[in-house]
Amino acid sequence: MSPRLMRFLAALIGFGFAGSSALAADPSVTMNVWPGVAPGEPATPTTQPSPLVKGEYTQVNDPTIAVYSPPADKANGVAVLVCPGGGYRMLAYDKEGTEVAEWLNTLGVTGIVLKYRVPARADLPRWLPALQDAQRAMSLIRSEADEWKIKPDHLGMLGFSAGGHLTAATSTNFDKRSYDPIDAVDQLSSRPDFAVVIYPGGIIQKGTDQLSAEIRVSKETPTTFIAQANDDPVNSDNSVYYYLALKHAGVSAELHIYAAGGHGFGLRPSKNPCSTWPARCAEWMLNRGILPAGN
Secondary structure: OOHHHHHHHHHHHHHHHHOOOOOOOOOOEEEEOOOOOOOOOOOOOOEEEOOOOOOOEEEEOOOEEEEEOOOOOOOOOOEEEEEOOOOOOOEOOHHHHHHHHHHHHHOOOEEEEEEOOEOOOOOOOOOHHHHHHHHHHHHHHHHOHHHHOOOOOOEEEEEEOHHHHHHHHHHHOOOOOOOOOOOHHHHOOOOOOEEEEEOOOOOEOOOOOOEOOOOOOOOOOOEEEEEEEOOOOOOOHHHHHHHHHHHHOOOOEEEEEEOOOOOOOOOOOOOOHHHHHHHHHHHHHHHOOOOOOOO
């Protein structure tokens, strides 16, 4: 390994260990995901912050993307759509959204936080409105690639918990839209070029080792990094069986199961080794050629 590559890798690991507890700077762009109302939603937009927890949302029917750009002298053209978790009931928007965008910026990556629809609609699969939002957002980002100075073929996706399930669903359903196409944006691909899935739930059918019907792994599924804690009450089997499905399909994947950490650890530092996952993820992005060496 060259000295230059070693210095770059050391910098990435340092960023991963440091984590973040501060909010990212204001986004450079905030944009509605849909040109009008989202599919099946009322005409009156609603975004309701949690009355109990700052930085969380309990009601969203007008999804948006918020673009956090790295400094121009550090930017490398890579971008990631970030999907906070919350069980499709709410969004941990700061802890698993804006803070993650801030970390991505330290890697020269543009972080784009998706505020997708919650809570789940009673008459629909709980993940469907969010999948519609994510598919549209991926195509929308590609339509703005020149304006935002990102590479449309270096667009990944990163999600936590329900957002991890959403990332897996988006990674495995790019061959069919979950809504009727609206305009030219929907002619652009919704497939992530790479994916990061952190402590996901709902990947497997409850009480089985079978993937949920909406997780349609194929050889075209993007290369994926997966991390979860063994003592996660959501069950680390979700990560294990997703990894195995990817492996059996011939998809490059990396899996980390940490002994302890529970659920919802985000990227904030703790005494548990699970806090090192950002460093491992940065290594993976570098080794897979997603990040340029010596950026």
